[in-house]
Amino acid sequence: MTDQNLLTGDDLAAKALEESNQKDLPAGDDTSALPAGGMSPAVHGKVGETLTSLQNVIERNVSELDRLKEQLSTYKDSLRSIMDNDEELSDAKDAVTAISQKVKERKSKLQTSPEANQLKANITETTERKKEIEEALNTHLLNLYQFTGVKTFDTSTGETREFEIRASIKSGKKAA
Numbered sequence: 001m002t003d004q005n006l007l008t009g010d011d012l013a014a015k016a017l018e019e020s021n022q023k024d025l026p027a028g029d030d031t032s033a034l035p036a037g038g039m040s041p042a043v044h045g046k047v048g049e050t051l052t053s054l055q056n057v058i059e060r061n062v063s064e065l066d067r068l069k070e071q072l073s074t075y076k077d078s079l080r081s082i083m084d085n086d087e088e089l090s091d092a093k094d095a096v097t098a099i100s101q102k103v104k105e106r107k108s109k110l111q112t113s114p115e116a117n118q119l120k121a122n123i124t125e126t127t128e129r130k131k132e133i134e135e136a137l138n139t140h141l142l143n144l145y146q147f148t149g150v151k152t153f154d155t156s157t158g159e160t161r162e163f164e165i166r167a168s169i170k171s172g173k174k175a176a
Helices: 009-019 041-085 087-111 114-148
Strands: 152-154 160-162
Touching: none
Parallel strands: none
Antiparallel strands: 152 160
16 A cells, blocks of 8 residues: 555545445434444544544645645745836836826827817807707707607608607706
8 A cells, every 4th residue: 555645635535534434334313222422432433533634634735725825925926026126127117107198298288279279169169059959959849749740750852850759857946
């Protein structure tokens, strides 16, 4: 047989469980053939050995797991250190930061240029005009629907356009 020191934790656990063979153990309701303690001394000894072996295997596995976690932490710290101490990477990060700052400055300058300000004003004015036309059109389409009961209309070019009727709730006035 193989030397017990060379067996893995799983091998030892399997061996211990195999040695405490179920045929040697009484069933839970088979207490009539047992001494007052519940188990025969031989069975009790095998169960004790099995538990001790199992606890030893668990303890070794926990210890190995802790060692591996510590080793992983060390490896990760070393990798982080390589990245943090690399001059070329540091220079590239600095270049990215500098370029990002230049991009922000340029965008800010463009946003405040006369041309951009004029376009923003045009956008605001056009958006307001669009809202006014939509509100008026909504009223006219609602009137058309009330007269005809149809949600379509024909244009002068012969195209048929469809519309939807929507209702919206406006915020109420708070009582003073």
